[in-house]
Amino acid sequence: MAGDRTAVMMYATPEIGMVVVQPTAFCNIACTYCYLPDRSNKHVIAQSTVTRLFEQIFASGWACGEITVIWHAGEPLVVPVSFYREAFATIERMRPASVHVKHSFQTNGTLIDRDWCELFKEWQVGVGVSLDGPRELHDLHRKSRSGKGTFDRTIAGIRCLRDNDVEFHVISVLSHTSLDQPEELLDFYLSEGIDQICFNVEESEGDHVSSLFHGPELRKRYAGFLRRFWHLARQSGRVRFVREIDLALPRMFRPEGVPARNIQVEPLAMLNVDSHGNVSSFSPELLGLKNPDYRDYLLGNINFQSLQEIRDTCLASPLYRDITAGVEACRRSCDYFSVCGGGAPVNKLFENGSFMGTQTSYCTLTQMVPTDVILEAYDRLARRETVGEQPTLSPSPVPSGESAAQSSRMP
Ligand code: SF4
Structure with a gap:
């Protein structure tokens, strides 16, 4: 692995690379592990708030050369296609030539139809669909508001994407049951033409408490799953991207002196905006949570404050102070710091x-399991090389939805 010169602490100027916008908190279904506290609220973000947000971002000079805008948290497709056509056109009109904006949706897939596919294609939108595997796995947790399984509607959405040549990835939440079924999961993905895959493990967030997440055997079981799935996926030759591996590889094997960024600990690198214009940074899941000591994790409201004011509030906040202390503690104590950069603040909060x-x-x-699994594979390859075989391990080409897939840990 590269050395531990991961950049932390002093961020002279924000570098905004990802903007997570909540068009509405509302979700049309009710997954059992959903952590969103406000998922029955149908309020929709105003176009004027979107305009103001991007005016501020572009005027600040803090935008990276490429910004990924993720529309997420609730279900973004409950807001009409026409809303996004207007918002995308507004952002495009304001965009400086030096900044490329890539839109992305994380959706439960149940509302996808041809109109959505047209929008996705027209704007080259990255699409991530939450799909936990075949019906018996998916319907365990992904329920409608009346308690029925949502598999049929989600798979219909995925087939619509394929029929209309829209690229997508899936995010599958692994449960007790699916951790033992890497073969069955891969067969299912291949049978549905799914070739870009991200895994989350059912975790405790907000109101949801996972029995799986804290089990002592989890690290071993998940390593076994990931090792086997990766092996089978490569053997099939039909999987282009397994996020847990393909995003870890370039972080582990990067040029000496190049730091691995962790945008979840950099002030404003990840800008999170709710449907009322409230702004947070760091982990997007912090938006909507309550805590008087941290002013509900909010740094301001984009309708009433400038980004400069929001940044000043951030740098002076107990939130930033404590997140920074956590990163420093990681840097001092963890062998995986050079790859990880100090973790996800929201998970430290929920778990610790x-x-x-x-x-x-x-x-x-x-962080730890994918790193270990990859290092094991390199060890095996190195041993094969010594007996004259060619090593074959290399990162898959990163698909267009990479940035969104990177951030979309939300189930
Ligand atoms: S792997 Fe965990 S302990 Fe290590 S740096 Fe990341 S968050 Fe910290």
């Missing part, structure tokens, strides 16, 4: 009760 701690089950699964 504080931003200032270090290891979590979440980082064990998302």
Whole structure:
């Protein structure tokens, strides 16, 4: 692995690379592990708030050369196609020539139809669909508001994407049951033409408490699953992207001196905006949570404050202070820091009760296990090389939805 010169602490100027916009908190279904506290609220973000947000971003000079805008948290497709046509056109009109904007949706897939596919194609939108595998796995947790399984509607949406040549990836939440079924999961993905896959492990967030996440055997079971799935996926030759591996590889094997960014700990690198214009940074799941000590994790409201004011509030906040302390603690104590960069603040909060701690089950699964699995594979290849075989391990080409897939840990 590269050395531990991961950049932390002093961020002279924000570099906004990802904007997570909540068009509405409302979701049309009710997954059992959903952590969103406000998912019955049908309020929709105003076009004027979207305009103001991007005016501020572009005027700040803090936008990276490419910004990914993720429309997420609730279900973004409950807002009409026409809303996004107007919002995308407004953003495009304001966009400086030096900044490329890539839109992306994370959706449960149940509302996808041809109109949506036209929008996706026209604007080259990245699409991530939450799909937990075949019907018996998916319907365990992904329920309608009346308690029925949603598999049929989600798979219809996926087939519509394929019929209309729209690229997509899926995010599958692994449960107790699916962790033992890498073969069955891969067969299912291949049978549905799914070739870009991301895994989340059912975790405790907000009101949802996972029995799986804290089990002592989890690290071993998940490593076994990932090792087997990756092996089978490569053997099939039909899977282009397994996020857990393909995003870890370039972080592990990068040029000396190049830091691995962790945008979840950089002020404003990830800008999260709810449907009322409230702004947070760091982990997007913090938006909507309550905590008087951290002013509900809010840094301001884009309708009433400038980004400069929001940044000043952020830098002076207990939130930033404590997240930074947690990153420093990681840097001092963890062998995986050079790959991870200090983890996901929201998971430290949920699992350890504080931003200032270090290891979590979440980082064990998302950072430590993939790193170990990849290093094991390299060891095996190195041994084969010594007996004259050619090594074959290399990162898959990163698909167009990579940035969104990277951030979309939300189930
Ligand atoms: S892997 Fe966990 S303990 Fe290590 S740096 Fe990341 S968050 Fe910290």
